[in-house]
C-alpha cells in the first residue's frame with residue numbers, strides 16, 4: 001500500500017498551468033523531499049493534496065483511498081497533517097491553547113458536541129516537550145520567536161497524530177541551530193513511523209535529511225531518486241540553472 005499517490009493531477013490559474021498532469025508516489029515510511037525552482041508548482045501541489053485547492057483534473061489517493069476534492073478537515077482526519085510556509089498560529093492564544101484548538105479543528109464532530117477529552121492537555125504537553133517549548137505553555141503565541149512558533153505549529157500538527165506530515169519550507173526564516181533541531185525532530189518522528197513530504201529551498205537540509213527527492217519543473221516531476229542521484233541529474237541542473 002502506498003502512502004500518497006497522485007494520478008494526472010492538473011491545475012491551472014487563468015492561463016498558467018501550475019500543476020501539469022502530476023503522477024507521483026511517495027515512499028511510504030520515508031522522508032520525501034519536493035524541490036524545484038520558484039513557480040514550479042510545489043505549493044499548488046501541496047494545496048491540492050491537503051484539500052485547499054481543487055484540481056481541474058486527476059486524483060489524489062491516500063493509502064489507496066481517494067481523497068480528491070475532500071475538505072481539508074476530512075483530509076486531516078484521514079491522517080495527513082501539514083505546516084505552512086508562513087507559519088500559522090493563533091497569536092493571541094497561549095501555546096497550550098493553540099495545541100488544544102489544533103486537535104479540535106480536526107475533530108469537528110466532537111467540537112460540535114462540546115466534548116472534552118481529558119487526555120488532550122497531557123498529549124499537548126507531551127508534544128510541547130518533544131519540541132522543547134514546554135516552558136512556554138502559558139505564553140501567548142505572538143510572544144514566541146519565529147522559530148518557536150514554527151515548533152509550535154509542528155507540535156499542533158502532531159496533535160492530530162498524522163501518519164503523513166507535509167512540511168512547507170520548515171527551514172524558511174529560521175537560524176542554522178534551529179534548522180538542525182528541526183532536522184533532528186523530523187528524523188526522530190520519521191523513525192517512529194511517520195512519512196514526510198518536505199518542500200524546502202535549503203538544499204543542505206533537503207540533501208542531508210531526505211531519503212527520496214522529487215524534482216518539479218514547470219508543474220511536473222522531471223526527476224526523482226535518492227539525494228545523491230538527484231543532485232547530479234543533468235535535468236535537475238538544467239532546471240535550476242535555467243539553461
Ligand code: ADP
Nearest residue numbers: 013016018036037038039040041042043044045
Ligand atoms: P512553487 O511553490 O513551486 O513556487 P506555485 O505552486 O506557487 O510554485 O506556483 C506555480 C505557478 O502557478 C506559478 O506560475 C504561480 O505564479 C502560479 N500560481 C500559483 N497560485 C496562483 C494563484 N492563486 N493565482 C494565479 N496564479 C497562481
